[in-house]
Amino acid sequence: MSEKYSIRDVFAPKLFQTLKNYSGAQFGQDALAGVIVGIVAIPLAIAFGISSGVGPTEGLVTAIIAGLLISLFGGSKVQIGGPTGAFIVIIYGIIQEFGLAGLMIATVMAGILLIIMGFAKLGSVIKFVPYPVIVGFTAGIALTIFSTQMNDFFGLGLKDVPANFIDKWVFYAQHFSVNWWALGIGVFSLLICIFMPKITKRVPGSLAAIILATLAVWLLKSYAPESWGVASLQTISDLYALPHGIPAPHVPSLDLAEGETMLSLIRKLFPAAFTIAMLGAIESLLSAMVADGVIGDKHNSNTELIAQGIANVVVPFFGGIPATGAIARTMTNINNGGRTPVAGVVHAIVLLLVLLFLGQLVGLIPMACLAAVLIMVAYSMSGWKTIVGLFKHRNRDFWVLVITFLLTVIFDLTVAIEVGILLALVLFLMRTNEQIHIRTLHNEIDPNEDTDIQSNLEHLTIPEGVEVYEIDGPYFFGIANKFDDIMTHVPSEKYPIRIIRMRKVPFVDSTAMHNLSMLIQRSHKEGITIILSGVNDHVHKQLLIGGIEQQMDPHNICANIHFALRRAQDLMEMREKEIKN
Numbered sequence: 001m002s003e004k005y006s007i008r009d010v011f012a013p014k015l016f017q018t019l020k021n022y023s024g025a026q027f028g029q030d031a032l033a034g035v036i037v038g039i040v041a042i043p044l045a046i047a048f049g050i051s052s053g054v055g056p057t058e059g060l061v062t063a064i065i066a067g068l069l070i071s072l073f074g075g076s077k078v079q080i081g082g083p084t085g086a087f088i089v090i091i092y093g094i095i096q097e098f099g100l101a102g103l104m105i106a107t108v109m110a111g112i113l114l115i116i117m118g119f120a121k122l123g124s125v126i127k128f129v130p131y132p133v134i135v136g137f138t139a140g141i142a143l144t145i146f147s148t149q150m151n152d153f154f155g156l157g158l159k160d161v162p163a164n165f166i167d168k169w170v171f172y173a174q175h176f177s178v179n180w181w182a183l184g185i186g187v188f189s190l191l192i193c194i195f196m197p198k199i200t201k202r203v204p205g206s207l208a209a210i211i212l213a214t215l216a217v218w219l220l221k222s223y224a225p226e227s228w229g230v231a232s233l234q235t236i237s238d239l240y241a242l243p244h245g246i247p248a249p250h251v252p253s254l255d256l257a258e259g260e261t262m263l264s265l266i267r268k269l270f271p272a273a274f275t276i277a278m279l280g281a282i283e284s285l286l287s288a289m290v291a292d293g294v295i296g297d298k299h300n301s302n303t304e305l306i307a308q309g310i311a312n313v314v315v316p317f318f319g320g321i322p323a324t325g326a327i328a329r330t331m332t333n334i335n336n337g338g339r340t341p342v343a344g345v346v347h348a349i350v351l352l353l354v355l356l357f358l359g360q361l362v363g364l365i366p367m368a369c370l371a372a373v374l375i376m377v378a379y380s381m382s383g384w385k386t387i388v389g390l391f392k393h394r395n396r397d398f399w400v401l402v403i404t405f406l407l408t409v410i411f412d413l414t415v416a417i418e419v420g421i422l423l424a425l426v427l428f429l430m431r432t433n434e435q436i437h438i439r440t441l442h443n444e445i446d447p448n449e450d451t452d453i454q455s456n457l458e459h460l461t462i463p464e465g466v467e468v469y470e471i472d473g474p475y476f477f478g479i480a481n482k483f484d485d486i487m488t489h490v491p492s493e494k495y496p497i498r499i500i501r502m503r504k505v506p507f508v509d510s511t512a513m514h515n516l517s518m519l520i521q522r523s524h525k526e527g528i529t530i531i532l533s534g535v536n537d538h539v540h541k542q543l544l545i546g547g548i549e550q551q552m553d554p555h556n557i558c559a560n561i562h563f564a565l566r567r568a569q570d571l572m573e574m575r576e577k578e579i580k581n
Helices: 014-021 023-050 056-073 085-118 133-150 163-176 180-199 205-223 262-295 301-318 327-335 342-357 367-381 384-393 396-410 413-433 476-487 508-523 537-545 561-580
Strands: 435-443 465-470 497-504 529-533
Touching: 014 056, 023 056, 023 205, 023 327, 023 367, 056 301, 056 396, 085 133, 085 262, 085 301, 085 367, 085 413, 085 497, 133 163, 133 367, 133 384, 133 396, 133 537, 163 396, 180 205, 180 367, 205 367, 262 301, 262 413, 327 342, 342 384, 367 561, 384 396, 396 413, 413 529, 465 476, 465 561, 476 508, 497 561, 508 529, 508 537, 529 561
Parallel strands: 465 497, 497 529
Antiparallel strands: 435 465
């Protein structure tokens, strides 16, 4: 019987559940956590916005609107949403090829896909994306993010840097000219990010780096002699319009190429939209699962996907970029006492206040400092310890990771995710086939080890002319073809009666059903009788639906090996009598 579909099971925001028994004390904890997370999110939102190819305002707007919507409608009590490093590569590529209008369309499409996935109850399925695939493309993203920061970290001042990884580094090599002020500020910021957690964990390293580096650059630009060349040190205000508030909803102008239609553009953008949706789903659900383990709660994965979808449908109309649940900010929320979505709402309000009243200060942040912050983000994302651990074994999982990593870096995330999941699926099928055994039994069976029922009988004798095949595991398309090959190569005159033991078969698929049907038909033509033994109720029902039972004598489908051997003995005796007569 199929499970009854209920909208409440699919879409049940945690905010409304937690507010039922909400207290003032909990609000105090949530408010404090929200303020701290909001402060932590400031440099990250700005850095992700700029590195994605948009600007600081767009990064902050995404963190505000997406963060608010994900907290209002999400399926996790503590999830903090906003822009993340995982999207930088894909966003940058879309903008270069299709412009801001293309990014908006792709993000809205991704949001719609996420909503559909949520209502289709695919939240639990996303969790089964293989870990080596996740580590592979995350490490690939980390390396790509690192490579995008070289321009600002070294102060190269290059424009129109290629999006492709290899072309980017060739371009760097051809135009490498270090701005020592930028490099100095970058190294200074990087050292603060590295060592601040060792001094205190109350102040995030990225925030401390931005405050101190911005102050240092302001002092240098204000008081250092012109001969020092400090003016060449670029800040956000030198490259981008300063944030001054939430932009009004708008749709960017769309310049279609000659002969191109909106439908054809949507088709071109669909792979990118699918990648954004998959990345958003994987990252948000991973974040929610990690959070569950810390706070002892259980998130609603389908609700979370719908919330992510709503955020990504709305944000682009305000100039924002794709958003998802952010593991680092979510953990910051938890560690500072946040236990309900109210903390996420407060975090969005803090960012809004920054956008409204501190926009001029944001413009003073040096680009080299933001590059250092993102280099640390890339390092945190890289998962190098996991890669080293898998390298020691160098098994199939490691090579899936390597291939996914290389595809992410050399090609793009869309190819990496698709091929990575395909590779993992193939390896899973190979492992499954290796674990499924087909035994061929002759002469006798030990009932105390191999029987379908509890028994202390003596060894069961297999009659002459009877061969027993036992399938140990799921009878699906991989093993079905293997079993078919085994049965085909056995002479019909040597074993005219064949018992297929299925006591350890939990299910059969359509390929196995087809192969079994063909085997029964071929065996009938060759004068071979097939007996099925130990078929469970579920498999029996599948055989009935698939028409297998109609092809056989009902007496040849036996409950256990005892009845199957007795039936085989009777058939052999009948066969011998027919031969004599």
